[in-house]
Amino acid sequence: MSVTAGGKATARAHANIALVKYWGKRAGAGNVPAAPSLSMTLDALVTETTVELGDGATDEVELDGVAAGPDAVTRVGRVLGELRARAGSTSTRMACVKSRNFFPTASGLASSASAYAALVTAAAAAYGVELSPEDASRLARKGSASAARSIHGGWVLLPGGDEAGPDPAAEPLAPPDALDVAMVVAITDPGPKKVSSRDGMTLTAETSPYYQPWLATARADAAAARAALAARELPRLGELMEQSCLAMHASALAARPGVIYLRGVTLDGFLLVRELRRGGRSCWFTADAGPHVKALCARADAAQVAAALGALPGVTRTLVSAPGGKAHLV
Numbered sequence: 001m002s003v004t005a006g007g008k009a010t011a012r013a014h015a016n017i018a019l020v021k022y023w024g025k026r027a028g029a030g031n032v033p034a035a036p037s038l039s040m041t042l043d044a045l046v047t048e049t050t051v052e053l054g055d056g057a058t059d060e061v062e063l064d065g066v067a068a069g070p071d072a073v074t075r076v077g078r079v080l081g082e083l084r085a086r087a088g089s090t091s092t093r094m095a096c097v098k099s100r101n102f103f104p105t106a107s108g109l110a111s112s113a114s115a116y117a118a119l120v121t122a123a124a125a126a127y128g129v130e131l132s133p134e135d136a137s138r139l140a141r142k143g144s145a146s147a148a149r150s151i152h153g154g155w156v157l158l159p160g161g162d163e164a165g166p167d168p169a170a171e172p173l174a175p176p177d178a179l180d181v182a183m184v185v186a187i188t189d190p191g192p193k194k195v196s197s198r199d200g201m202t203l204t205a206e207t208s209p210y211y212q213p214w215l216a217t218a219r220a221d222a223a224a225a226r227a228a229l230a231a232r233e234l235p236r237l238g239e240l241m242e243q244s245c246l247a248m249h250a251s252a253l254a255a256r257p258g259v260i261y262l263r264g265v266t267l268d269g270f271l272l273v274r275e276l277r278r279g280g281r282s283c284w285f286t287a288d289a290g291p292h293v294k295a296l297c298a299r300a301d302a303a304q305v306a307a308a309l310g311a312l313p314g315v316t317r318t319l320v321s322a323p324g325g326k327a328h329l330v
């Protein structure tokens with residue numbers, strides 16, 4: 001990609017769901033996960049971000065038409081500051097950032113992953129900084145670790161832990177069509193405001209007696225999932241996805257006080273996915289730092305899995321997404 005310092009650029013990036021999750025950061029700076037993770041990028045969930053350089057005294061950030069709070073402005077400012085440093089004398093101008101989520105209305109989903117991947121892609125172009133995909137992924141990671149994966153499409157590995165090196169970038173493992181699958185997302189009632197993933201994983205790392213065992217499990221699961229993906233073994237990948245999800249939540253539940261993202265409806269969804277599997281459907285569950293149920297399915301089974309999850313009391317709607325592509329300028 002060749003880049004000119006036009007001062008304004010727009011980019012799109014897709015959200016991703018970790019099949020093998022990370023939970024907890026490595027000690028030190030740089031927002032590096034303590035364990036590797038492996039994700040699928042989602043075609044249906046898109047963030048579009050425009051960055052325009054201006055003459056303001058500070059950066060301005062607008063999310064879905066509303067001025068962002070101080071935390072988000074600080075995090076975004078850190079990413080923009082790195083790009084200004086790389087642009088050197090060519091730009092000290094502040095930026096106006098406008099970001100919009102093209103997620104189904106009131107889906108209850110938010111994605112820092114697609115947001116920071118789109119931000120880095122648009123801001124690099126606006127400042128005229130040429131970034132390799134590896135460099136874009138590293139910078140996105142500093143905004144939100146899962147965003148490092150949304151720079152790439154398809155199936156993506158983000159290294160973590162001591163073996164990841166000082167400044168890890170996500171690595172694309174396979175293109176979107178490597179497996180004929182879809183992700184069903186069953187959106188549940190939002191309920192009370194959740195603990196952010198950042199706070200939840202910090203508390204888990206600091207207080208959970210299951211945190212160290214979780215890290216060991218996560219490393220082994222990531223290696224096994226990588227091998228299963230390379231062999232295109234969907235059932236094995238699906239089993240590892242369930243295992244990783246349950247182990248992550250077990251470590252969080254054992255924090256003091258326990259970090260509880262799962263709701264009754266989430267567990268009902270997990271059990272239903274297993275029942276559907278016993279009935280012959282290819283589907284496996286996961287859940288992140290929230291109550292929504294996600295099911296990785298053979299594409300041919302996705303509509304039936306979505307219908308079954310959609311009929312569960314407490315599920316407000318479902319969406320089905322194919323694997324998606326990489327972050328790009330528009």
Ligand code: DP6
Nearest residue numbers: 018021022037144145146197198288
């Ligand atoms: C459960 O990467 O969003 O989705 O870097 O603090 O923004 P920050 O956290 P983030 O946490 C993701 C947690 C997870 C697991 C995963 O995506 O691997």
